[in-house]
Amino acid sequence: MRALDVLLAAFSLLPAAQALSPAEWRSQSIYQVVTDRFAHANGSTTVHCDLTKQDYCGGSWKGIVNKLDYIQDMGFTAVWISPVVENILNKTADGAAYHGYWANDIYQLNAHFGTVDDLKNLSDELHARGMYLMVDVVTNHMAYAGAPENIDYSTLHPFNKESFYHPHCPIDYTSQSSTEICWAGSNAGTGFVSLPDLRTEDDDVQAEFDKWIGQLVANYTIDGLRIDSAGSVNQGFYPSFQAAAGGMHILAEVFSGDPPTLCSYLEFVSGAMNYPSYYWITSSFQGGPLSALVQGLKEMNASCTDTTLLGSFMENHDLPRFPFETTDVSLDMNAIAYTMLTDGIPVIYNGQEQGFGGGLPPLSREALWFSGYKTTGILYTHIKQLNQARSRAIAVDKDWVKERISVSQPDPQTLLMRKGKAGKQMVSLFTNRGAGGEEVMTLLSADTGFTANLDVIEVLNCIDAKTDGSGNLGVGIDNGEPLVFFPAANLKGSGICTKLTGPSTVVSTTRKAVPTRTSAGAGLGSEATATGTGSSDDSATGTEEGSPSVSNSAANSISASGPLRVFGILSRLLRF
Numbered sequence: 001m002r003a004l005d006v007l008l009a010a011f012s013l014l015p016a017a018q019a020l021s022p023a024e025w026r027s028q029s030i031y032q033v034v035t036d037r038f039a040h041a042n043g044s045t046t047v048h049c050d051l052t053k054q055d056y057c058g059g060s061w062k063g064i065v066n067k068l069d070y071i072q073d074m075g076f077t078a079v080w081i082s083p084v085v086e087n088i089l090n091k092t093a094d095g096a097a098y099h100g101y102w103a104n105d106i107y108q109l110n111a112h113f114g115t116v117d118d119l120k121n122l123s124d125e126l127h128a129r130g131m132y133l134m135v136d137v138v139t140n141h142m143a144y145a146g147a148p149e150n151i152d153y154s155t156l157h158p159f160n161k162e163s164f165y166h167p168h169c170p171i172d173y174t175s176q177s178s179t180e181i182c183w184a185g186s187n188a189g190t191g192f193v194s195l196p197d198l199r200t201e202d203d204d205v206q207a208e209f210d211k212w213i214g215q216l217v218a219n220y221t222i223d224g225l226r227i228d229s230a231g232s233v234n235q236g237f238y239p240s241f242q243a244a245a246g247g248m249h250i251l252a253e254v255f256s257g258d259p260p261t262l263c264s265y266l267e268f269v270s271g272a273m274n275y276p277s278y279y280w281i282t283s284s285f286q287g288g289p290l291s292a293l294v295q296g297l298k299e300m301n302a303s304c305t306d307t308t309l310l311g312s313f314m315e316n317h318d319l320p321r322f323p324f325e326t327t328d329v330s331l332d333m334n335a336i337a338y339t340m341l342t343d344g345i346p347v348i349y350n351g352q353e354q355g356f357g358g359g360l361p362p363l364s365r366e367a368l369w370f371s372g373y374k375t376t377g378i379l380y381t382h383i384k385q386l387n388q389a390r391s392r393a394i395a396v397d398k399d400w401v402k403e404r405i406s407v408s409q410p411d412p413q414t415l416l417m418r419k420g421k422a423g424k425q426m427v428s429l430f431t432n433r434g435a436g437g438e439e440v441m442t443l444l445s446a447d448t449g450f451t452a453n454l455d456v457i458e459v460l461n462c463i464d465a466k467t468d469g470s471g472n473l474g475v476g477i478d479n480g481e482p483l484v485f486f487p488a489a490n491l492k493g494s495g496i497c498t499k500l501t502g503p504s505t506v507v508s509t510t511r512k513a514v515p516t517r518t519s520a521g522a523g524l525g526s527e528a529t530a531t532g533t534g535s536s537d538d539s540a541t542g543t544e545e546g547s548p549s550v551s552n553s554a555a556n557s558i559s560a561s562g563p564l565r566v567f568g569i570l571s572r573l574l575r576f
Contacts, residue, residue, distance in 0.1 A: 019223040019248040020132060022270040026308055026401035027394050028132060029340070029387050030347045031076040034317050035113050036098040037367045038350055039063030049367035051358070054095025057367050061114040061122045070373050072129055074353060074380065075387025079126060080134040080226055084119060084216075086110055090145035093191040099317065099365070100136065101228055102143030102193060105157040106212055116219075123221045132223035134251075135216070139209055139237065140229040141184060141195040148187055148194045156196070158208055165196040179232050200237045209237075210244035217245050226251045226311075230265065230272070238269040251311040251345075259296075259303035266304060274310040274344055276300060281314050285335040285432050286325050290415045293338075294407055301404065308402055312344035315352050321364050323357035330435040330480035333382055337482040340386045341428050342417065343405050353380040382460070388496055389426065389459050389484050396490045397424040408447045414439070414477070422449045424490065429475065429483040437480030445471030448485070455488035462497035464488070 020028070040047055041062035049057035064081065071079060086108035087097030100110060109116060123133050142159055144151045148168040154160050170187070172178040185195030199205050216222065225245060230238075230252035242250055252272040254262050257279045265272055280296035300307055314335050315321050322332055332355070340346040351358075354371040355378075358364040374380065393400045397420060405419045415430045427448045431437060443450075445467070450456060454467045458475075460483060467473045475483060491497060 019217065019221075019246050021247065022249040022309055025078075025224060025249040025271070025345055027398075028078045028345055029076050029390065030078045030080050030134060030311070030345060031071050031074070032080045032313075032316060032347055032349045033064060033082070034099065034350060034365055035059050035061065035064065035082040036100075037365055039067045039369060039373075041066065045369040045372050047367070047369065049370075051362045051365060054098070054362050055091065056096055056098040056112050059367070060112075061118040065122050065125050067373060068125060068129065068131075070375065072131065073375060074348075074384045075391065076348070077130070078132040078134055078224065080136065080224075080347070081122075082113075083136045083138055083228070084109055084113065084220075085138075088143050088145050088193070092145045092193050093188070094186050094193040095362070097143070101138055102195070103138055103141075104143060104155070107157060107215075119220050127221065133221070134224040134226055135220070135222050136226045136228055137213065137216075138228045139198070139200060139241070140232045141197050143185070144194050144196060145191070146194060147190055147192070148183065148196070150190070151194060151196060153196075158212075159198060159205065164199060164202075164205055166199055168194075168196075180234055184229065184232065197232075201234045206237060206240055210240055213241060214244045214246070217248070222248070224249045224251070226253065226273075227269075228253050230254050230269070231256060231261075235265060235268040238265075242269060249309070251347075259299045263300075263304040266306070266309075271309040271311065271345075273316075273347075274300075274307070274312055277310075277312060277342070277344075278314060278319075281335055281338060282322060282325070284415075285331045285338075285430075286322075287432075290409060290413065290430075290432055293415065294409065297405070297407060307343045307404070310344040311347045312339050312342055313347040313349065314339045315349040315364070316347075317349065317365055318361060319364060320359045321351070321357050323355055324359045324364075327357075328434045328480075329355070329378060330437070331432060332379065334430045334432065334480070334482045336379070336383060337386055337428065337484070338415075338417070338430050340383070341390060341419065341426065341484070343419070346387075346390070348383060353377070353383050355379050385460055386484075389486070392486070392491065392494050392496060393420060393424070393426045395494070397421060400424065400426075406447075410441050410443065410447075411439070413437075414441065416443060416447050418447065418449060423487065425449050425487075427485040429477070429485075431477055431480055431482070433477070433480040435480050437477060439477045441475060441477075443473045443475055445473075448473060450485075450487070456485050457488045457491055457497050457500065459484050459486055459491070459497055462500050464500040 036057055036059040038059045040058050041060050043066060047058055064079065083100035085103050086105040087100060087102045087110055088104045109119060126133050142156045144156065153162045166181040169182040171182040171184060181197060183195055183197045186192045187194050225248060227250055231254040249271055250269050252265055252269045254265050254272050255275060256262050257276050259276050262272055262276055276296060277300065280293040284290045284293040322335055336352065350368050351366055354374065356366050358366050400420045403420050405417050408416045410416055413431055413433050417428045417430065419426050450467045450471045450473060452467060452469050452471045454471065456465050456467065456473065458465065465473060
């Protein structure tokens with residue numbers, strides 16, 4: 001029996017009051033918050049935040065509490081926040097530690113984000129709403145403002161001796177052993193940040209981390225964890241660490257586009273961020289073929305025993321935002337819909353709902369307050385509808401989240417996805433035609449599972465339709481937008497689509513054409529500077545880890561999506 005199976009079996013024996021099990025996380029929908037950039041405690045929407053300065057902008061845990069209605073009204077059930085521990089205090093040539101990934105003392109909190117009581121209150125407020133708290137943690141390294149040869153290890157807590165760390169060496173990201181023992185960070189000398197790499201394979205380091213995470217989880221009633229730079233830590237570290245955290249679900253960041261590489265970590269930890277799918281999604285809806293996504297799904301299913309515990313995402317704080325690469329809102333809507341309705345736990349990054357369009361970090365870490373927290377925009381409404389649809393599918397069949405999707409292509413620019421048992425299925429239709437794209441087609445009963453003369457409802461536009469005598473359904477794609485269908489009987493009493501258009505044997509969306517964005521930098525706000533690329537969490541190169549390894553199909557996806565992503569990968573390899 002693998003180590004993780006033993007861990008999950010032990011979890012089932014814990015009291016019910018413990019944090020959510022991995023299985024229970026399948027039903028959640030996660031909203032990722034960069035704490036410093038989400039909300040001010042005083043509710044200001046005008047506080048200056050120059051992204052290129054890479055400094056604190058004043059977001060806090062109190063600010064998150066004050067905007068929980070904004071998050072919950074979109075239908076999210078969990079909030080993932082930035083690392084909470086004390087970071088280096090220096091303003092360096094690599095910027096300040098506003099992101100939370102440069103730990104100085106893991107037993108103290110980051111005072112920029114708030115106090116002990118503030119963090120406890122955030123946890124309490126979430127739980128009072130029936131929501132859950134996921135916290136980002138870093139186990140790969142500590143941080144020091146200075147060159148590797150000048151580090152004063154006594155200032156790092158609790159790992160205050162050089163013997164806790166691997167000797168300094170530059171990372172060769174083509175080598176897994178080098179990735180695990182060498183140092184991330186710019187390591188560029190005086191004034192820059194070094195990230196001493198911890199010997200997580202040593203018993204004393206493991207024991208200290210196990211003690212720390214147990215205390216952190218208990219003190220703040222945390223429900224789930226995301227582990228930063230997980231692909232840079234030896235796999236054997238995770239079973240004990242997850243057990244010490246009470247067996248709660250963990251989403252490990254393994255920055256790889258290769259399904260076998262990613263899936264190998266699931267032998268040691270319950271979940272991971274689905275980076276292979278990220279590459280296929282962004283490629284397929286940014287000019288590449290949908291067939292790459294179909295092939296990618298086959299690779300994932302062949303490599304992973306369970307993809308339903310993975311985090312499904314298309315944006316985060318380490319990557320260019322989707323609208324930076326395309327100004328077409330219809331394509332964005334399709335990519336978001338696929339991300340949220342496919343297998344796995346959906347993760348939406350703060351600002352997606354406002355159409356933010358920042359490029360490589362730090363430009364993808366915009367201050368959300370410049371949006372005014374509008375709740376009437378196209379994407380905010382779209383995400384809310386998708387969360388409602390997903391929640392309804394789970395209410396109809398609690399095992400819906402464990403069912404694996406099946407996909408087919410009615411034509412090269414359309415992807416049909418079915419998820420759920422017969423009679424309880426959700427059928428979604430995605431296209432990469434873009435705004436203005438139109439097509440009429442017939443969805444075959446063999447692909448949808450719909451029976452003859454069945455009343456169905458398209459829930460994004462609330463259109464009533466009916467299958468023909470063979471169970472086939474005629475549909476019309478308007479303006480290149482996605483469609484999501486339920487058997488009508490499954491929506492009774494849900495409050496979804498109480499007013500319908502139809503009935504008709506041909507579904508056609510009725511929403512007005514969605515305008516394209518006029519600027520790839522939309523959403524940056526008047527105070528943001530849209531120049532430069534700057535650094536990411538760990539270095540001036542734009543990533544915590546190195547170049548993602550990619551399978552053939554993932555590599556094709558990357559090249560198909562344009563020069564920016566190629567630049568991003570080269571920057572990680574060449575460290576500029």
